[in-house]
Amino acid sequence: MADPKKLAIKDFVYELPEERIAKFPLPERDQSRLLxxxxxQITDHTFTDLPALLPPHTLLVFNDTRVVQARLLLQKETGGLVEIFCLEPVAPHREVQLAMQQTGHSTWKCLVGNNKRWKSGPxxxxxxxxxLQAxxxxxxxxxxLIRFTWEPAxxxxxxxxxxxxxLPLPPYLNRDLTPDDHTRYQTIYANQKGAVAAPTAGLHFTDRVLAALASQSIATAYLTLHVGAGTFKPVKSDTMETHEMHAEQLYISKRILERLLQQQGKPVIPVxxxxxxxxxxxxxxxxxxxxxxxxxxxxxxxxxxxAYESINPPSATEALQALLDYxxxxxxxxxxxxxxxxxxxxxxxxxxxxxxxxFHQPESTLLLLxxxxxxxxxxxxxRHALAHDYRFLSYGDSSLLLP
Incomplete structure (x- = not known):
């Protein structure tokens, strides 16, 4: 078994020409291609084929996080602009769902653009x-750490x-926001506010595809992981041992645990x-x-x-039951x-x-996954995707990987 700590990120590189990065979404979400x-074996399809390609009795699991408009352009008293990008809440709540409902004031971890020009004061x-004041x-x-206060409180x-x-578009799109992005950079089932990046595999789903899944008896379930800006964090260390993974907030309902328990022995496929x-x-x-x-x-x-340091881990059934009992x-x-x-x-x-x-960026932790x-x-x-004109990254095409 490979030791993941010793993996070198330079072994996960491929040539991604700039023109293969999808800068804009297709006119129709579900008309993207599906590898x-x-x-x-590799075959080429359209995303609307997905329900027929999934193994029988699959449970498809979606992330229902919703991207928030986390980029703020604020003005200094001298008139210059300061860009603030909200990463995660710190006080009075660390939990994203609660921080989103906070009134009057809130402190967040943030990235700050033009910080050197922000001498002092709010x-x-x-x-x-x-x-809004920061x-x-x-x-x-x-x-x-940025303390926000606002009126009306x-x-x-x-x-x-x-x-x-x-809306914080991925940095590699390297373009300005368009009105279209406000709907297209959200999944149609986005529900829980708190992500600063979209769970982009879900961008291809339409009501038509969801209806086709139901007609093929493919069950669906939802959980929430608020995608952080760390998803774009480049791996700068030579080996994974010294790369610190970003932490993300996860919400788990009793309902999904019971559904996963029921599904044991049958395929669970995440979107x-x-x-x-x-x-x-x-x-x-x-x-x-x-x-x-x-x-x-x-x-x-x-x-x-x-996961790599655990000795004698339990079965999935035991782990799920333990969480329900907890x-x-x-x-x-x-x-x-x-x-x-x-x-x-x-x-x-x-x-x-x-x-x-x-399809993910070269030298990324997503490619490791x-x-x-x-x-x-x-x-x-x-190689196949590049040779057959698939579109890459957030607004690009999709794949169904069945090992």
Whole structure:
């Protein structure tokens, strides 16, 4: 078995010409192309073919996070602009769902553009019927703590972002926002506000495709992982051992755990790498509470290397049941956890039997995840996609990977 800590990211490189990056979405979501990789064979399809290509009795798992308008352009008293990009909440709530409902004030970890020109004092942004003010509280490694206050104070932070924020498009699109992006950079089932990047594998789904899934008796379920800006974080270290994975917030309902338990022995296929990371993290959280039944809820966290350091892990059934029992003891029907899981060659999948996903950047942790699932065949898949004019990255085409 490969030691994921010793993996060199330079081994996960391929040539991606700029013109192959899809800068804009197609006119119709479900008319994107779909590459099927199954048992070493590659065939070409259209995304509307997906329901017929999935194994019988599949449970398809979606991430229902919704992208928030996390980019803010505020003005200094001298008139210059400061760009602030909200990453994650710190106070009074660390939980994204609660922070979005916070009124009056909130402190967030943020990236700040033009910081050197922001000498002192607050910066402000006026919007129809109100004003948002930002002040730097501290500089930390790679980000700032920014305290926001706003008027009218009864507005929630979600409403403030809705009124004056901008949608954060992926940096590699390298273009300005268009009105179309506001609908097209959200999945049609996006529900829980809190992501700063879309779970892009879901962008291809339409009501027509969801109806076809139902007619093929393909079941669906939803969970929430708020995609962080770390999804675009380049791997700068030579080996994975010194690359720190970003943490993301995960919400797990009793309903999805019961559905996954019922599905054991039949295929579970996530839509997108975030759904896959969530499902595999659920397993490792179950393994953790099995060992520590009295674990405090605030310690529900999957560390980067937990999966590789575990000795005699439980079965998926045992892990799921352990989490359900834990919820009963805590008298809750939802769990809030965080995960830094890294899925790389050498990883043993506990919950997932395939993946629906787009085509990812060279030298990215997402490419490591694809390689963990289908091995060195990822090279054949990407070679085929490049040779057959597939479109790459967030607004690009899709693939169904069935190892």
């Amino acid at each position: 099927l990789y199954q048992k070493g 910066v402000r942004l006026y919007f129809e019927g109100g004003m 002040e730097r509280e501290a500089q930390q490694e790679g980000h700032f 009864e507005l929630t932070f979600a409403e403030v972002l809705e009124r004056c924020g901008r 997108g790498t975030t759904s896959m990371r969530s499902l595999e993290s659920i397993f490792w959280l179950g393994a953790k509470v099995l060992q520590q039944p009295e674990l405090p809820p605030q310690e529900l966290h999957v560390s980067q290397w937990q 919820m009963d003891r805590q008298r809750v029907d939802h769990l809030h956890a965080s995960t830094q899981i890294i899925i790389a060659p050498g990883y043993t999948f506990r919950m997932c039997q395939g993946l629906v996903t787009n 694809v390689s963990a699932l289908i091995g060195e065949n990822w090279r054949n898949v990407y």
